[in-house]
Amino acid sequence: MDLSKKQAGKLVKGCINNERTAQEALYKLFHADMLRVCYSYIQDKDKAKEAFNAGFLKVFQSIKNFDADKGELGGWIRKIMIYTAIDLCRKELKFNTADIGDEQIADDRFISPEILEKLYFEDILRNIRTLPYATQTVFNLSVLDGFSHKEIGEQLNISEGTSRWHLAEAKRKLRTLLQPDTESNEQLKERRAAGK
Known part of the structure; x- marks a missing residue:
């Protein structure tokens, strides 16, 4: 998602100010890509949509913490989606912890x-x-x-x-x-x- 720093800054500022149009624009801009991210971690479509919605809620709640100097907006949102999907399915994760060379x-x-x-x-x-x-x-x-x-x-x-x-x-x-x-x-x- 190629978004200029200026465009990203405008969207972030609008979301921080709880402007509906900015929130809707951000959601529409990243909807398809972030839903695909959730599907890549969660096979069940309903559960993936749940992770997606929970992830976007986290995005809107923590958007004031986004720092454009530390990275790109899409990458920041993607990490939130990944962590949300993993958190949702954490109980299903069973790791082989055998010591290997x-x-x-x-x-x-x-x-x-x-x-x-x-x-x-x-x-x-x-x-x-x-x-x-x-x-x-x-x-x-x-x-x-x-x-x-x-x-x-x-x-x-x-x-x-x-x-x-x-x-x-x-x-x-x-x-x-x-x-x-x-x-x-x-x-x-x-x-x-x-x-x-």
């Missing part, structure tokens, strides 16, 4: 660009939603929204290692789903061990 999560190979070019957002989202909810949440925060493992850990009350494990697990499972014709590392290792 870096060698288990070091596989940076993900999905080839050729495969991704053939997929639409809905196809990718459908595959992401097959992941366990905790793994899906970490994947979304890291890959879709650019959060660091430290930020994810703080938001979800998990260690950075747990966050890394869930991201690696998400990538492994998505690679299998999106590139079913390619052999996974595990299958390759098993074949080599069996001498085939």
Whole structure:
């Protein structure tokens, strides 16, 4: 959402002053993008809409805290939406907290660009939603929204290692789903061990 600093400042000022037209303009401007953000974290459409509405309420309640020098208005609203969606579904988040080594999560190979070019957002989202909810949440925060493992850990009350494990697990499972014709590392290792 490309919004000049001047336009954003005008909208923010209007919202701080409880001007209906400014609030409506802000809502309409970010409605589609922020609803999509909520859908990426919450599969149930009614629950996603609930998160969206609660998120916008938080936006209007805390808009006086927005600082244009620290970031862009759309990014600030997006973070509120993400945190609201996660808070709404926190009880459903179940994390694997097993201690893992870096060698288990070091596989940076993900999905080839050729495969991704053939997929639409809905196809990718459908595959992401097959992941366990905790793994899906970490994947979304890291890959879709650019959060660091430290930020994810703080938001979800998990260690950075747990966050890394869930991201690696998400990538492994998505690679299998999106590139079913390619052999996974595990299958390759098993074949080599069996001498085939």
